[in-house]
Amino acid sequence: AVEQLQGASVPASALEKLVLPSRVGDYTPAMLDELTAAGELVWAGAGALPGKDGWVSLYLADAAPLLLPPPHPLEQTALHASVLDALSGGYGLFFRQIADRVRATTHPEATDPELADALWDLVWSGRLTNDTLAPMRALLGSGRTAGSTAHRAKRAVPRGRYGSLT
Incomplete structure (x- = not known):
């Protein structure tokens, strides 16, 4: 089933x-x-959708380097750049490790919800992935909506190891 779906973008919620x-x-x-x-x-993320949803594509690992499209445009902030820098070693990190690195280097004031938002921006743009879909499931089940600051404070921290696709 995955072979037939490779590269097809579907809403993560579906x-x-x-x-x-x-x-x-x-x-x-x-x-x-x-x-x-x-x-x-x-x-891989293949673009954001309104609210917490996004387009997602599946790839067999052997074919991914050949089939993954270039990342989608993203208005990259300094926080996005810091998250990418934290992951520049070429290996996956857990959310807490990323947060600790970002806070230790450039953004000591960054909150978990701000870091999670930056991670998801990078995921949906096709720059980051995770070794499990658990964070995506948690996000889709969290009730997060764009601009909902009251709910953001309650959001669970993303799980799994994040790594760069680029």
Whole structure:
């Protein structure tokens, strides 16, 4: 099923509720997590959608370098640049490790919600990914909406290891 979907952008909110269950009998999220954790599958953001949703594409790891499109345009802030710098070593980091590095180098005042927003901007633009879809599931289930500051303070910290796609 993934081979046929490679590179097709679908709303993240529909990927595991509509798309994969219609193509894979008895689909469970653990199936996708197993493939991503094993390094066999890569997922990438392919543009933001209103609110907390975004376009997402799946790629077999062997084909990803050939099929991944260039990142989408992003009005990059200093915080975005600091997050990318924290990940410039070529390996994945957990959210707390990224936050600690960003705060230790350039943005000591950055809050977890601000850092999470910067991470998601970078994910949806196709610059970062994660070794699991758990952060995407948490985001989609969090009720976050654009401009909702009261809800942002309650948002869970993204889990999994983030890494650069570029």
